[in-house]
Amino acid sequence: MPPVADLEPRLARIGWRAQPLPSDIEADLAIARVVAQHRAGYQLHDGAAMFNAQPAARFLKRDLDPTERPAVGDFVLVAPGTPPTIERILPRRTELRRGAAGESHQRQIIAANIDAVLVLNGLDGDFNPARIERYLLLIQGSGATPVLVLTKADKATDAKTALAELHRRIPGVAMFAINAKSADSVAPLLAWLGPGHTAVLVGSSGVGKSTLTNTLLGQERQATKAVREHDSRGRHTTTHRALIPLPSGGCLIDTPGMRELKLTGEEExxxxxxxxxxxxxxxxxxxxxxxxxxxxxxxxxxxxxxxxxxxxxxxxxxxxxxxxxxxxxxxxxxxxxxxxxxxxxxxxxxxxxxxxxx
The missing domain is CATH 1.10.40.50 (Probable gtpase engc; domain 3)
Structure with missing residues (x-):
């Protein structure tokens, strides 16, 4: 492996922060970041190109804690081959977890190595301060900064009242009311999306995560759908977590809408x-x-x-x-x-x- 200092300009495009590496790394391994996970394997990015990879056999053990498997946002060491193989996960700076959905008592990583969590809540029938408080409790131990983003401000009749309620109920957290389709409206969020920074989007289906992603990208990359009029609920347009490099120099992880937000048991x-x-x-x-x-x-x-x-x-x-x-x-x-x-x-x-x- 070339000296990390020589790789940093390239790796910075995918959110790499300078950090010491384990001393026992084999020379033929390369550093890449997990940008997506599918049933058939993983998609990685090495700062120059995206490619598919498979996990090493030990990551497939049935009794392995899910948090010990590669997750979106992880930096990993990859061995060459057809296909390449994920051999090791580099130490995580931060990680956002939740209790696994359903009856399982395991924990699940939503995203790793993130600096901010953008919590989206719609200023329509989706507006739910109690759900926002639940998100903030989950974010508490992640090591990332929470940012509240109230979407659909262009359709809301009283966004100022909603913001005032949240400021009173949840003081000390940055929050913005935005029109996710407007580049000028979402510009304040760029403070958390500069070079070397990674943010993850969380929120219900139909809240505007894919729309916001498209606006930050400056192109229609993520599919979007209208919400139902009677309850403002959306259908899943994002089907899996995906890390996307942005023109601002940062990285954004888009996630599917979460129907269940289970606590892990580690929150305080x-x-x-x-x-x-x-x-x-x-x-x-x-x-x-x-x-x-x-x-x-x-x-x-x-x-x-x-x-x-x-x-x-x-x-x-x-x-x-x-x-x-x-x-x-x-x-x-x-x-x-x-x-x-x-x-x-x-x-x-x-x-x-x-x-x-x-």
């Missing part, structure tokens, strides 16, 4: 946009206050005098209960894995004693 409400509610709860007269009808309850007092929005409190309770259940499941899963490793080691020892080591 007191470190999120709900930190003020946790602080209120600490001020209650009783340490085990249930925040219902107990005397001296600071939470109920804040609800009564308007300092705490009832809708926000209800969403906090919902997320708190879901997070507790997810954390219990995660703990049980880790315990089962640990027990399985102990049993496997013990079985190996007994077989070795009985039949001898090979």
């Amino acid at each position: 409400l007191d470190q999120s946009q709900f930190a003020d509610i946790d602080e209120l709860a600490q001020s209650c007269r009783f340490g085990d206050c249930g925040h219902v009808s107990e005397p001296g309850c600071a939470v109920q007092a804040a609800l009564a005098d308007g300092r705490l929005d009832p809708a926000r409190w209800r969403n906090y309770l919902k997320l708190r209960d879901e997070l507790a259940a997810a954390a219990d499941t995660l703990e049980a899963q880790m315990r089962r894995k640990s027990e399985s490793r102990v049993l496997t080691k013990a079985l190996g020892k007994r077989l070795g004693e009985k039949y001898g080591k090979r």
